[in-house]
Each structure stands twice: as structure tokens, then as C-alpha cells.
Amino acid sequence: MSERLAVRKTYKLFIGGAFPRSESGRSYEVTSSKGDFLANAARASRKDARDAVVAARKAFPGWSGATAYNRGQILYRIAEMLEGRRAQFVAEITAVGGVGAKQAGDMVDATVDRLVWYAGWSDKIGAVVGSANPVAGPYFNLSSPEPTGVVAVIAPQTGPLLGLVSAIAPVIVTGNTCVVVACERVPLPAITLAEVLATSDLPGGVVNILTGSAAEIAPWLAGHMDVNGIDLTGADAELAVTCEELAAENLKRVLRPPAGPVDWLAEPGIGRMTAFLETKTVWHPIGV
Amino acid sequence: MFEYAPAPESRDIVDIRPSYGLFIGGEWVDPQGEDRHKTVNPATEEVLAEVAWAGEADVDRAVQAATKAFPVWSAMPGAERAKYLFRIARIIQERSRELAVLETLDNGKPIREARDVDLPLVAAHFFYYAGWADKLAYAGFGENPRPLGVAGQVIPWNFPLLMLAWKIAPALACGNTVVLKPAETTPLTGLAFAEICRQAELPPGVVNIVTGAGETGAALVNHPGVDKVAFTGSTEVGRLIARSLAGTSKKLTLELGGKAANIVFEDAPLDQAVEGIVNGIFFNQGHVCCAGSRLLVQESVAAELLEALKRRLGTLRLGDPMDKNTDIGAINSAEQLARIRELTESGEAEGAERWSPACPIPDRGYWFPPTVFTGVAQSHRIAREEIFGPVLSVLTFRTPAEAVEKANNTPYGLSAGVWTEKGSLMLWTASKLRAGVVWSNTFNRFDPTSPFGGYKESGYGREGGRHGLEAYLAV
Known part of the structure; x- marks a missing residue:
């Protein structure tokens, strides 16, 4: 009797709570650091990026209007779901190579x-x-933070899971919705994270995840007039300048890439x- | 309407020099080039003085002076920096009458507004940030927050000295040094402020004032020695600056245009609302980025409100800004007047109905009567573009949801107004408006403790309050 053949997962995009293939039909090969085939990931197109922005915009009123307590509960739920899939993430991270099971764990x-840390920040x-504010006159005067809107997140090219979640969680905990461009070389944990998000009571469209070429997708998002902010953490220096220039068109809030390597384990x-x-x-x- | 005898403020209190140089390193210096321009009184077209327009070499000299002053100023104990700022605040109070007259002459705003609004706020802003200089460790930006270095600051012509205060006070409190460029049509109070720095014995180079137009501003914000850029002005220029700073490590804050909705619900106290609408759009000739330029009134009270509004506009006095009875002064420049005319002509061409009270216009100077457009559609240019003049566009709505939808239907997001006696409706509306400042049952209130700044294309960063410190600290 032959050994059972494994049923492989198809890695797709995550848009509006659904898992579509790229409308372009494009995909790219994801390999381990040794060059072994791991999967064909979707290579998101401009249309996919625009669809993701539409989904994020549609989700914004509900998510930003939810109570802070509710958003905190949902982030905590994401942590619970992620914990339950620990082994799967460890397997995916180690399959890429260069990281042992202990370190991946x-x-x-x-x-x-x-996620638990950020969940507590919501309220x-x-x-x-x-x-x-104690103004010099008979006025009540109160300043409070509100979410910026739809934020594009160019996820870190290092830390395919910890870096990714460290970029997404602070954006959504305050009520923003986002379109994330996953780490190009190691995109599979991002799509598995999408499966976690889809089962955590997070409303569809709050987080949308695109896989593919950051150099291709990021400028589409940076120049999109219905995106309000962009996190360029995962953009290289040249891409970051291009994106920041495009972002000026509608005066997006820009989080520039860090000057040096980031220790994602630090608070x-x-x-x-x-x-x-x-x-x-x-x-x-x-x-009176 | 009562007739008032003229009550002109005397201009003898100001001493305007025929010509001004640049204020760099604590000294008046001549510019390297010969580029000099006249600044005029927009109410009379009389030439007030001639000022230099600084070139790249002059800007470089000013940035070098600020760079040289930075180690001393930033290392000075906060309590000492505070005392310099308190000194400046006191001198502004002592010279407030003179500064108010100078502002009115150069800008065209009514002396009543320069005297009762601009100058008290200028002094208050320096007092407020003076107090922060030795308390930065408590501001929530870490135990030892550091200044950024040299701040390049470019300000507009609508509130010349107040915008200077909003820029310089927090920058200095945090330990930065500054190079500031006033607007080309209103340089005189900024140059008077240079004298105040000398009277306060502020160390040389901590504040440098370079006059000029857009090219001077571009040279300043693009200078490699500048660590922080702060700009107040048009969204168009804000975009250019944001683009030119891409790839640099310069920190940027922008306070740009607006097209604020002033929403009047049917249960609002209409008499108070009328006063608020007038203050919202006719204060400072409507040269206010947060002006309530779109009136959204609930259909059921629209006729009654408009009648009361028109009656009130009939009592506004337009004319000599130096007259203490004047409500509406001169438009700041011929260019701005042309822009207001062009946009209001488009309003008529696109089908809106134009109305102005009977209003004699002086023979000389730049003037525009208070103007109301009714029958305005959201697609009209006068409902979408910032006019920056005494022009109100009136739209109506039926439900609160429609009011919010229309109010937010703009790329801008600086301010908004809400008029209702119902607290829950006020708070609901305020929470739905995508704007940085919401005035409910009031409009155009400012205070140094209260953060000011926009959402969306009205810019980013806040000025005023604890929030205003963030723009000038390495956080």
C-alpha cells in the first residue's frame, strides 16, 4: 500500500472576509531558502488592491463605530485562535528554512x-x-483620538508572522481598517493568519491581505485616493520614497520605514x- | 440701523521703517540679492514699507545661524528657556496696541479683531508654551524628550502674528531653534517680532526671520540643515512640500485648507445660530482656513433662518479697518480678491443664487461684500473649493444622516459646526464628522490649550495643547 498523498492548501488572497484568487489569475512560486517548492501564492493585481481598498472602506464605519471594549475582545479572540494553530505556524515558518522549531515557537x-498586549490598549x-483642555472661557473642550480611516500596511520583510501582526494590530485596535501587503518571500504565514482572522469574529474587510510583489502593489496603494494612511515598514529605501511621493497627493499619513533593523520581540x-x-x-x- | 460716528484708531503708535532687511543671528542683515518688494495697506493700496525677498544664500545663512544657536538653546535648562518665552509674552502684552495697529495696516483686518482676538491669543500662546519648557518630561513623550534641531516654518497672511506664535512658541519651548518665513503680503508684524526677540535678549540665532515669497519658502523647507518643517497655508502647497520631503528624515506638520460645514438642526436657537454663522464665515473677511463656509440648514427652518441671517448681514459695517466700528475689513491682496471674484462668478454661472446686503464699497483698496449663495448643489465649485473670502454657500438637508453625509463630502476635514439644543444629537453628530475641530453651539473659538488641526487633506499634526509639543520633539 502506497503512502497517503497529502492534500495541499491553496493559498489565496484575503479580501472582504473572503478568500479569492487574484482576479488576474497570476501566481508566483514560494520556495524555501534552499529552493524547495512550498506553494504557489496569488500575485495580487492592481484590481485586487483596489477591491481590497473598497472592502476596507466598507468595513470602516462599523469597525470604527464598534465599542473599544468590543474591539479589544476581538483582538483577544484573534490571540486565542492563533494560539490554537501554533503547530501549523511553526511548521510553516520552519519549512522556509533558516529557523529552528524552538525559535519559530x-x-x-x-x-x-x-495581540494580547494590543487588545488591552483598545479602551x-x-x-x-x-x-x-482648560480653555480660557466658559467652554467644555475635549480632545479624543479617532482612527485615520483606511491604512495600507507594507508588512515587514523580516518577521513573517511576528512582524506582520506587530504592524496590523496597532492599526486595527484603534478602529482603522487596513490593506496589508504580505512579506513577499515568506507570504504563507500571512494567509494562514487570514484564516485565523476569518474565525475570530473580526468583521470582513477590517483586515485584507494581499500577496505578491510589494514593489508592484505598494505604489498602487500609496497613490490610491481612498487610502488615508500608509505604513512603509516593509518598503526598501527606493520603494519608500516612491510611495511617500505618491502618498502626498491626498496627504496620507505616512509611517516611514525604520532607520535600522527592528527587534520585533521588544515592547x-x-x-x-x-x-x-x-x-x-x-x-x-x-x-445656564 | 443706527449710524455710528467714525471711531478711527490712531496709527501714530506704529513706527514703520521705509525698508527692512532680514533678521539673522540676532542682527538685521542685508540680503545678498537686490530682490525687494513693497508691502501695501490693502485698505488704501498705500505702500507701507519695502522688504527683502530672501534668496537661497540668505536662507542658508539663516539656517546656519539657527544651527549654531541650537546646541546652546537646547542644552539650556528648560526653566531658563521658559523665562525667555515669558519675557516675550510680556513684551507682546506691553506692545499689543502697537502690534494690533500694525497687523491691521498690513493685513486689512478690522482693528477690533486684531486688538480683541489676534493679540490676546498671541500673548496667551507664548505664556502657555513657556510653561511647558521645563515640564516636558511630564508631557507623555518619554522621560527626556529631545528637540529636533532647526525648524523651518512657513506661515500664511490671514493671522500673521498669531500663526507666528503658533509656530515659534512650541518650537522654542521644546528646545529647537527656528527660521520663519512670514507671508509676502504681511511681513511687518513678523519683522516687529524680531525686535521683540532683541528686547527679550533672546540668544542670537534662536529665532531668524526671512521674508520672501514661495521661492524663499521652498528654499527653506528643502534646505538640508532643516530638521523639521511646519507649514500653514494652501493644500496645494502642502502637497508640494510633502512630496519634496519624501525620503528625507525631516518631520512635517501641515495645517492646510478647509471647507467646513456649519450644520443647523431645526431645534437650534436660531438667533444664536445666526450669530455663529456670521462669526463662522465673516470673521476676518472669511480669510480663515476653518471658516464655516458651507451652511447646512435643516429644510424645515431654512426659510426662517435665511431671513434672520440676511437681516443680520444688513447691519454689518464694511470699510476702514482702522475704524473700531468696522466688522468687515479689506481683502488682503489683489490676487486674493481676484480669486474670490472668479469663484463667486462660477457660483452664478453654475446656477446658484447670489445675494449681498446693500453695502457701499470704498473707492480704493481691495474689498468684497458679504455674500450668500442659496440653491447651492454639492457639485458646485463654491460648495467644493475653498474660497477664503466672505462668501457663504447654503445647502439644506432633511435628516441628521443626510447632514453628516453632506458635511463629510469633501476632501477637507479641518473643522465643523453643529447647532442643536439636543445634547445626544450634538454628540452623535460631532462623533460622525470627519474634522479635527468641532464647534457645537459656537464657532471659531481658539485657545492655546486646545489642539487644532485637520483630518484628510486639511493636513496632519496638531498645534496647541499638549498635542502641539509632539511636532517639535523627537518621538
Whole structure:
């Protein structure tokens, strides 16, 4: 009797809560660092990127209008679901090569912990960065943070899971929705993460994940007039300049790539959240 | 309507020199080039003075002076920096009458506004940020937040000295040094501020003032020695600056255009709303980026509100800005007047109905009467583009959802107004508006403790309050 043949997974895009192939029919070969075939990933087209922006825009009112408590609960749920798939992520990360099972396990654990950390921020960030302002007159005056809108995330090219989640979580916990361009060389954990997101009560369209060429997809998003912000963490220097120039057209909020290598295991601080928060100040007279 | 006897403010208090150089390294210096231009009183077209338009070499000299001053200023204990800023605030208070007259002469705004709004806010802004200089460790940006270095700052002509205060006070409090370029049509109060820095004995090079137009501004923001760029002005120029800073490590904050909706619900106190609408769009001749230029009024009260509004506009006094009774002063420049005319002509051409009160216009100077357009569609240019003049576009709505939809139907997001007596409706509307400042049952209020700045294409970053420190710290 021959050995059972494995049923392989088809890796597709994640748009609006669904898993479509690229409308272009394009795919690219994902290999391990030794060159072994791992999968054919979808190579997202401009149309896919635009569809993802439409899905993110559609999800924005509901997600930004949800209570902070609810968003925190859902991020915590993502952590729970991710924990349950620990072995699968370890297998996917080690299959690429260069990382042992122990190190891959540590990365998955840190990813779960990162989600739990951000989950707790949902109903605290407003108290930390908002303010009641003592204006010189009979007015109530309150400043509070609000999400920027639709954010494009060029995911880090290192840290295919921990880096990816460390970029997505701060964007969505405050109420933004996003379109993510996954790490080009190691995209498979991103799509498996999409399966986690799809089963975590996260409304469809809050996170949309595209695989393919960052150099190709990022400029489409950077120049898109219905995208409000862009995180260029995963863009190389040349791509980052191109994207920042395109982003100026509708004055997107730009998070520039870090100056040096990032230690994704370190506590991140609140900068990735505040990069995609607006401050709204409301005035009202006080009187009888 | 009562007739008022003229009550002109005296201009004797100001001493305008015939010609000004650049303020660099604590000294008045001559520019390297011969490029000099006249600044005029827009109410009379009288030449007030001649100022230099700085070239690249002059800007370079100013940036070098600021760079040289940075180690000393940034290393100075915060409490000492604070005392310099308190000194400046006090001198502004002491000279506020003179500065108000100078502002009115150069800008065309009514003396009543320069005196009662601009100058008190300028002094308050320096007082406010003076107090932060030795308390930065408590501001929420880490235990030892560091300044950025040299700030290149470019400001507009609508609130010349106030915009200078919004830029310079937080920059200095955080330990940065600055090179500031005032607008080419309103350089005089910025140059007077240079004298104030000397009176305060501010160390040389901490504040440098270079006058000029767009090319001077471009040379400043693109200078490699500048670490931080702050710009207030048009969205068009803001875009250019954002693009030119791509790939640099310069930090950028932009406070740009607006097309604010002022929403009046049917239960609003209409008399108060009328005052708010007038203040929203006719304050400072409508030369206000956060002006309430789109009135959205609920259909059921539209006729009543418009009648009351027109009656009120009939009492506004347009004319000599130096007269203390004047409500509406001069348009700042011939260029701006041409732009307002062009846009209002498009309003008529596109089918909106134009109305202005009977309003005598002076023979000389640049003037535009308060103007209201009704029957405006969202597609009209006067509903979409920033006019930056005393022109109100009126649209109507039936439901709160429609009001919010229309209010947010703009690439801008600087400010908005809401008029209703119902608290829950006010808070619901405020939460749905995509704008950085929401005035409810009031409009055009400003305070140094209150963060100001926009969403979307109205720019990014905040000025004022604790939030305003972030733009000038390495965080």
C-alpha cells in the first residue's frame, strides 16, 4: 500500500472576509531558502488592491463605530485562535528554512502575546492620548483620538508572522481598517493568519491581505485616493520614497520605514497606534 | 440701523521703517540679492514699507545661524528657556496696541479683531508654551524628550502674528531653534517680532526671520540643515512640500485648507445660530482656513433662518479697518480678491443664487461684500473649493444622516459646526464628522490649550495643547 498523498492548501488572497484568487489569475512560486517548492501564492493585481481598498472602506464605519471594549475582545479572540494553530505556524515558518522549531515557537508565542498586549490598549489609548483642555472661557473642550480611516500596511520583510501582526494590530485596535501587503518571500504565514482572522469574529474587510510583489502593489496603494494612511515598514529605501511621493497627493499619513533593523520581540510602545490616529477636539459653551 | 460716528484708531503708535532687511543671528542683515518688494495697506493700496525677498544664500545663512544657536538653546535648562518665552509674552502684552495697529495696516483686518482676538491669543500662546519648557518630561513623550534641531516654518497672511506664535512658541519651548518665513503680503508684524526677540535678549540665532515669497519658502523647507518643517497655508502647497520631503528624515506638520460645514438642526436657537454663522464665515473677511463656509440648514427652518441671517448681514459695517466700528475689513491682496471674484462668478454661472446686503464699497483698496449663495448643489465649485473670502454657500438637508453625509463630502476635514439644543444629537453628530475641530453651539473659538488641526487633506499634526509639543520633539 502506497503512502497517503497529502492534500495541499491553496493559498489565496484575503479580501472582504473572503478568500479569492487574484482576479488576474497570476501566481508566483514560494520556495524555501534552499529552493524547495512550498506553494504557489496569488500575485495580487492592481484590481485586487483596489477591491481590497473598497472592502476596507466598507468595513470602516462599523469597525470604527464598534465599542473599544468590543474591539479589544476581538483582538483577544484573534490571540486565542492563533494560539490554537501554533503547530501549523511553526511548521510553516520552519519549512522556509533558516529557523529552528524552538525559535519559530518563540516567535509564535511572542505573536500571541503581542495581540494580547494590543487588545488591552483598545479602551485605554483614548485616556492616554486624549485630554480635557482648560480653555480660557466658559467652554467644555475635549480632545479624543479617532482612527485615520483606511491604512495600507507594507508588512515587514523580516518577521513573517511576528512582524506582520506587530504592524496590523496597532492599526486595527484603534478602529482603522487596513490593506496589508504580505512579506513577499515568506507570504504563507500571512494567509494562514487570514484564516485565523476569518474565525475570530473580526468583521470582513477590517483586515485584507494581499500577496505578491510589494514593489508592484505598494505604489498602487500609496497613490490610491481612498487610502488615508500608509505604513512603509516593509518598503526598501527606493520603494519608500516612491510611495511617500505618491502618498502626498491626498496627504496620507505616512509611517516611514525604520532607520535600522527592528527587534520585533521588544515592547513596541504606542507610536504605531498614534501614527494612524487623528485628534478631534469638541467645544461646547457652558452656561445656564 | 443706527449710524455710528467714525471711531478711527490712531496709527501714530506704529513706527514703520521705509525698508527692512532680514533678521539673522540676532542682527538685521542685508540680503545678498537686490530682490525687494513693497508691502501695501490693502485698505488704501498705500505702500507701507519695502522688504527683502530672501534668496537661497540668505536662507542658508539663516539656517546656519539657527544651527549654531541650537546646541546652546537646547542644552539650556528648560526653566531658563521658559523665562525667555515669558519675557516675550510680556513684551507682546506691553506692545499689543502697537502690534494690533500694525497687523491691521498690513493685513486689512478690522482693528477690533486684531486688538480683541489676534493679540490676546498671541500673548496667551507664548505664556502657555513657556510653561511647558521645563515640564516636558511630564508631557507623555518619554522621560527626556529631545528637540529636533532647526525648524523651518512657513506661515500664511490671514493671522500673521498669531500663526507666528503658533509656530515659534512650541518650537522654542521644546528646545529647537527656528527660521520663519512670514507671508509676502504681511511681513511687518513678523519683522516687529524680531525686535521683540532683541528686547527679550533672546540668544542670537534662536529665532531668524526671512521674508520672501514661495521661492524663499521652498528654499527653506528643502534646505538640508532643516530638521523639521511646519507649514500653514494652501493644500496645494502642502502637497508640494510633502512630496519634496519624501525620503528625507525631516518631520512635517501641515495645517492646510478647509471647507467646513456649519450644520443647523431645526431645534437650534436660531438667533444664536445666526450669530455663529456670521462669526463662522465673516470673521476676518472669511480669510480663515476653518471658516464655516458651507451652511447646512435643516429644510424645515431654512426659510426662517435665511431671513434672520440676511437681516443680520444688513447691519454689518464694511470699510476702514482702522475704524473700531468696522466688522468687515479689506481683502488682503489683489490676487486674493481676484480669486474670490472668479469663484463667486462660477457660483452664478453654475446656477446658484447670489445675494449681498446693500453695502457701499470704498473707492480704493481691495474689498468684497458679504455674500450668500442659496440653491447651492454639492457639485458646485463654491460648495467644493475653498474660497477664503466672505462668501457663504447654503445647502439644506432633511435628516441628521443626510447632514453628516453632506458635511463629510469633501476632501477637507479641518473643522465643523453643529447647532442643536439636543445634547445626544450634538454628540452623535460631532462623533460622525470627519474634522479635527468641532464647534457645537459656537464657532471659531481658539485657545492655546486646545489642539487644532485637520483630518484628510486639511493636513496632519496638531498645534496647541499638549498635542502641539509632539511636532517639535523627537518621538
